[in-house]
Amino acid sequence: MSAAEGPLVVGVDTSTQSTKVLVVDAATGAVVASGQAPHTVSSGAGRESDPRQWWDALREALHQCGDAAREAAAVSIGGQQHGLVSLDERGEPVRPALLWNDVRSAPQAHRLTEELGGAKFWAERTGSVPAASFTVTKWAWLAENEPEALRATKAVRLPHDYLTERLTGEGTTDRGDASGTGWWASGTEAYDEEILAHVGLDPALLPRVVRPGEVAGTVRDSHDLPFAKGTLVAPGTGDNAAAALGLGLRPGTPVLSLGTSGTVYAVAKRRPTDPTGTVAGFADAHGDWLPLACTLNCTLAVDRVAALLGLGREAVEPAAHLTLLPYLDGERTPNLPNASGVLHGLRHDTTAGQLLQAAYDGAVHSLLGALDLVLDEDADRSAPLLLIGGGARGTAWQQTVRRLSGRPVQVPEAKELVALGAAAQAAGLLTGEDPAAVARRWNTARGPVLDAVERDEATLTRIAGVLSDASPLLERSTNAH
Numbered sequence: 001m002s003a004a005e006g007p008l009v010v011g012v013d014t015s016t017q018s019t020k021v022l023v024v025d026a027a028t029g030a031v032v033a034s035g036q037a038p039h040t041v042s043s044g045a046g047r048e049s050d051p052r053q054w055w056d057a058l059r060e061a062l063h064q065c066g067d068a069a070r071e072a073a074a075v076s077i078g079g080q081q082h083g084l085v086s087l088d089e090r091g092e093p094v095r096p097a098l099l100w101n102d103v104r105s106a107p108q109a110h111r112l113t114e115e116l117g118g119a120k121f122w123a124e125r126t127g128s129v130p131a132a133s134f135t136v137t138k139w140a141w142l143a144e145n146e147p148e149a150l151r152a153t154k155a156v157r158l159p160h161d162y163l164t165e166r167l168t169g170e171g172t173t174d175r176g177d178a179s180g181t182g183w184w185a186s187g188t189e190a191y192d193e194e195i196l197a198h199v200g201l202d203p204a205l206l207p208r209v210v211r212p213g214e215v216a217g218t219v220r221d222s223h224d225l226p227f228a229k230g231t232l233v234a235p236g237t238g239d240n241a242a243a244a245l246g247l248g249l250r251p252g253t254p255v256l257s258l259g260t261s262g263t264v265y266a267v268a269k270r271r272p273t274d275p276t277g278t279v280a281g282f283a284d285a286h287g288d289w290l291p292l293a294c295t296l297n298c299t300l301a302v303d304r305v306a307a308l309l310g311l312g313r314e315a316v317e318p319a320a321h322l323t324l325l326p327y328l329d330g331e332r333t334p335n336l337p338n339a340s341g342v343l344h345g346l347r348h349d350t351t352a353g354q355l356l357q358a359a360y361d362g363a364v365h366s367l368l369g370a371l372d373l374v375l376d377e378d379a380d381r382s383a384p385l386l387l388i389g390g391g392a393r394g395t396a397w398q399q400t401v402r403r404l405s406g407r408p409v410q411v412p413e414a415k416e417l418v419a420l421g422a423a424a425q426a427a428g429l430l431t432g433e434d435p436a437a438v439a440r441r442w443n444t445a446r447g448p449v450l451d452a453v454e455r456d457e458a459t460l461t462r463i464a465g466v467l468s469d470a471s472p473l474l475e476r477s478t479n480a481h
């Protein structure tokens, strides 16, 4: 037996690049054991992963946790949002999952928006204007490009649903992740029959939406994970909603997450309906809302620039007059799915370190442009930004966010806030507490606050100018993919 004060819970983050698992003492929030195993994502035109690999990675990450995982009284799975997992009648994937950062469905996003009443209709109905990331556009892409795969599909799941179902044997999801599909009406909090009919998706193929605080199921008999039969399984949720739980987030505090995706969000009491499409009007995992903006190019894009230059991540030098829009994967914020990277201001004396700093600046600029939009009008504009995700550990990321936001930046010591939020959700099942209150009791957001510095308006203005002037180039496909 472990020396924990309370029962143990397991929180999982099945994210784009890897699965991370924490075994947590529900009484104190102490992390008793942890594990991590990588995923592979296809390169080239699309971004796909085999869902069975997520299960294998979960098993491997749990194995790294040793005996602690066996003692878990409850488990919860948070994961990358939006991915389309299509399953056959045996529950096996019909094809690899189409991931959130696969932009091939950009034409379908555009077409669906126009066909069903325009951006305002979608924002009012679902909270969001569909971009290529949204599941509904991927379903429409499948219908047009792989009709046989579509016909073979007998169940449609999101990444976290897929793993939860393999644990419990029941098809379930939650409001947070459902709100990123494009077929969940945020006004009525139910699947939208008109949208589903329009894209030819039978609602019977979709999982049941479990309410916050409800048990999604229990661990079934036949599986190869170290959980005991009957272990409670919480609803789980999308990774951003899970991190919001993991931080015990209250309205008015903005979060900037630096991972494969860059995201900026806050908890809100009012249902978001942004017709410009910059802010996605997601639901959070406990009854409020999570207005959020997301970029496709964050840590991976900057790491790629560093690798091309042969530099380490921290080898930056002030970028002076150099602008790099690091849209290596196309971009979602701003909505430029066909874009590629653009460099402006190169001179004989430009250094590699300046080029790298310009990549950081370009990546952070896109996120900060949406910061005020995700906050309620009465939010305190000088409150610290919470910086999370793998990139938050990097000094160059921290300093770039600090300089371009002009705000204090708080970096929580806890590293895996998505998995921690899932663990808090699992703990809430045992104690009857609100998971965000559990996380506050665990004091998960504690960490150093970097003081505000003067905002670098010149750089922000320069990047905005290049973005605007390069607009025809950014809308054009390079045909490299």
Ligand SMILES: Nc1ncnc2c1ncn2[C@@H]1O[C@H](COP(=O)(O)OP(=O)(O)O)[C@@H](O)[C@H]1O
Pocket: 015, 016, 017, 018, 258, 259, 260, 261, 299, 300, 303, 313, 389, 390, 391, 392, 393, 394, 395, 397
């Ligand atoms: N010490 C570090 N400094 C800067 N970046 C880091 C550091 N450690 C990890 N990262 C970045 O974190 C990213 C992974 O972050 P993570 O939030 O786990 O991504 P995801 O959830 O999308 O899988 C990597 O792409 C890497 O660039």
Ligand SMILES: O=C(CO)[C@@H](O)[C@H](O)COP(=O)(O)O
Pocket: 015, 016, 017, 079, 080, 081, 082, 100, 133, 180, 238, 239, 240, 259, 260, 261, 262, 263, 280, 294
């Ligand atoms: O698409 C979004 C949010 O809308 C992304 O935030 C995904 O949820 C992937 O997250 P990471 O794996 O990068 O953390």
